[in-house]
Amino acid sequence: MSQDKKGGIRRRDFLKIIGVAGGTAAVTGGCSEPVEQLIPYVIPPEGIIPGVPNWYASTCRECPAGCGILVKNREGRAIKIEGNPKHPVNKGASCAQGQAMLQGLYNPDRTRSPLLLNDLGKRRPTGWENAQTLLAEKIDEIRKKGQNGRIVFLSDNVTGTLGALIDDWMEAIGGVHISYETYAYEPLREANKRTFGIDKIPTYNIDKAKYLLSFGADFMETWLSPTYYTTQFSDMHSFRDGSMGKFVHVEPRASLTGVNADEWVSITPGTEGLLALGIANVIVSEGLSQRGGELSGLLGGYAIDKVSEATGVSTDTIRQIAREFSSMQPSLAIGGGTAMTSTNATETLIAINILNYVAGNIGVTIDFGRTLNTDGISPFRDILSLVDSMSDGGVDLLMVYNVNPVFTLPKSAGFEDAISRVPFVVSFSSFMDETTEKAHLIMPDNTTIESWGDFIPSAGIHGLIQPAMTPVFNTKSTGDVILAVTANIEDLKEKYKEASYYDYLRESWKTAYSSQAGLSFDSFWNKALENGGYYSDVQPVQVSLSGGLSGAALPEAEFSGDGDYFLIAYPSYKYYDGRGANKPWLQELPDALSTGVWDSWVEVHPDTASRLGVELGDYVVIESPQGSIETQVYPYPGIRPDTVAVMIGQGHTSYGRYAKDRGVNPVGILPLATDKLSGGFAWFTSKVKLTRTGKHAQFVQTQYTTHQHDRGIAQEVTLTEMQKGLPPVDHELPGFYPPKEYAKYRWGMAIDLQKCTGCGACITACYAENNIPFVGKELVAKRRDMAWIKIERYFEKSDNKAGFETRFLPMLCQHCGNAPCEPVCPVYATYHNPEGLNGMVYNRCVGTRYCSNNCSYSVRKFNWFQYKFPEPLDWQLNPDVTVRGVGVMEKCTFCVQRINYAKDQAKDKGRDVLDGEVQVACAQACGSDAIVFGNLKDPESKASRLSKNERGYKVLHTLNTQSSITYLKKVKWDKA
């Protein structure tokens, strides 16, 4: 071996030695398998069989809709959420937020134990005993001062037992309970009070309506109960027996709900009420309806020309809507979103009520029997007086539960400053959010999946919440904390006899419900647990118009700020009011319209963008008198040139690694304005300035084109064509090889584009079921997102009023009978299985990526890295699905683990798999029933019958891929 002068080893020789030594190490020691351990239970938990899932019925608390859920538990861990088919709200469907609940449960940034702020300003973990004693002492101290109202419990609208407990507790300790809902629907209640004398929000029967006219109501996103109304809408709007309902959406911006409408009518901001009265006027003056004569005096002031001028909606359109609204009976008009958040919101909604009355919809499509449980929500002026009181030192102790007002209230409300003046703030949040940052003591609550509870979203629906697993961290349910703290207060020791909140809950259900069901309490309780709650029928309530309406006036909406653009800060179907932003699945779920991920953007009309000299990805500053935000431009044809829109939910300054410092919060720059009549917060009152900054960055989205480039991917037929009957199309093209034979099963799918709303619940459900990693913004920017199912959205030129129409198409592996990916794989890692699946064998894959290059549908995803699931997010992984490693290709498997499970269960019963027994994750989650999965060999299966539908077609069928997925063309309303 050559040595250099100093006697050391030369670099090359060193490498040689290392090489040989490494090889020897591999020979001698490298081949033994790693020692794996088998850890048994010490005491086996009752009812758990390793390898067999248990399902627990519970209630979702991600938004106030209160859908029923089933939580799948494997070996003690919750691994999947599904909608509860027995629940009257969502009937088995779910949304992306509900699916992502698991990433709240397993969020790595959860507060893992009680935390106390010490004198040095550092948070230190403390024990529950200590925290409870401390809180009890504080309460005792304040009570001794002898002044009531110095303790405030600020929560969301906690209905049911916990709400009652908080009320009762506050009364006992001389405190006040304030229920703050970000979206409180105050104008809607006020309008109903003034129109019908009933201070409630009814159930709208969209499914019964033949014509739906929405004034800004984003009922597929956040409005009242989105999953409920999505299922109803799908029912009303699906093409059946030669007809379908029509949906017209009126809003300055085409929201996700708006683009699903047959017509989107762009309207001057703040004039929705005018339009409603204008339509009502046409109906009454042209004698299109029997009703409304008594209102002709009021309506006479809304002549069609005047209304058209103010709203920017043409007289033809107004007449057309009036005719359709009165002739396509029953019809329904609803108001929400921008129509509910101006300074004239209540009057606007009264106008919409009048329109419904004139068309005869009250009591038909509007049911005041099953009303929403909004009674407990405190008026917005209570929140404002709380801010005043806190600033003036009138609050000694503030307890915050399940709300984040520092984030969700505009800066101009002054909550952030006010809370800093409260001497002691307790937060029950399990997450370090902006409000919790201000807390002195954090007593983290269990998440819904870990706790007992109940929730009453609307009359007659008593949802039960039961724990589906033991708490992940050292958290404690707030009900239990309240009981324990009360027991620590000297003179209230005996107040609550129950040892735990579970006992308290049972006791409360005992008094309230046992007599109603005619069962022993235990069997009643067990049945309620099994069904996810207790549901009773509610008799419809007839309402009539109050007399004083004929003198009602409609003031103009007020906007402040000297900018040129109206600013819409719209609630997000992914993040709601910001609470969803800490869940990576939701961050990586592409926005339905822009397909943007992990960030904020401002929607600007293309004409406005060119006037400003900005393009996709350019940064602009949005400035209001209350502040400014800087974000990227997304040119969007579905918004008025004088309006811009930013989604609410991003722009957190805290709230964990996935939410913090990401995007902007438009609420921050809103002025503190209220709806004049109801006093509710008016979100839509700001006019802003837009200035280009000259900065540009890639706008990270998952689909960079909005055109189909004449490939006919998402197809459409008109209603007239449908009613004439479509000519039969032969999908089979002649092939070089003989057709494939299938014995018992050929798995396939039918996707109805008429039903798909683009909501993305299927995408998140797929992430959850199939252990799909989230990759983050930087990798999505390089087109390396791993979603097995994506929603392609296309903006097509159209002759409708908007000038464009939107088509959504769920795209996933087509499981081709003649797959382009298969013959190019050099190692047979992908192949056609005897049941029609395009199999992907991970352990064979060597990562050439030929298959993905050759896939006509771009649905194959490659693992460029070993993706991480930071603990405990990995607890969520489905044990029935392989976690793929680096260098491996993957794609939709048609949930083969569920197919195998169903076959296993069927074999136990000695029969074949029946139709409906295999539900793939995406089809299960779908609220509009757009995706149907089944056996195509069974001519009676639902999927099989739909595949033969005359609207059916295969995407890119000229390639003769013989795909297993049949798409059903969207049906376009083309009749006047």
Next chain:
Amino acid sequence: MRRRIKLLLVPVLSIFVFAGFYFSDRNAESSDKGPVQPVRFSHKIHAGEDQIPCQYCHSFVDVSPNPGIPSVQRCMGCHTHIAGRDVDYDFNGTTINIQAEIAKVRDFWAKKEPIPWIKVNSMPGYVHFNHKRHIKRGFDCAVCHGDVADMDQVHRVNRFNMGFCITCHTENARSHEELTSLKDCLTCHY
């Protein structure tokens, strides 16, 4: 010349490396020792002499893909009453005291700690094997696991590679249709 030797080194070394892989693998297979467990639990005594059926401990084998390993509570179900003989016992060539081994189980139980058994047979994460289907079809545990009733220390009798599975599937398929499904990759790999 020197360069040639260097070049020759490459194939020679490769042969060594691969031979190493081959032999080490062989050694692992031919080993009848099995891993040394934290408690010298004798299947020979329990399943052999005492004739306890496999399913008494591995109780989920016919209802779940996983057979189930007995909980410490299940061990104590008997060993609360059975302290074992205070005798030396030849456990695969190692002398152990039966009573002392049972005392270890009691210790785990007293501390409420699980016994960290070492896996004898292991499947990679990309293989989904279902015990239930095989038991319901009427296969005896011994077909794959060997005559456990005659082993003190359980060791691997068959190497569960794909050849082992497919051979058995081919031999036992009752029809062509069943064979097709039993040889399908997606039956186990997903």
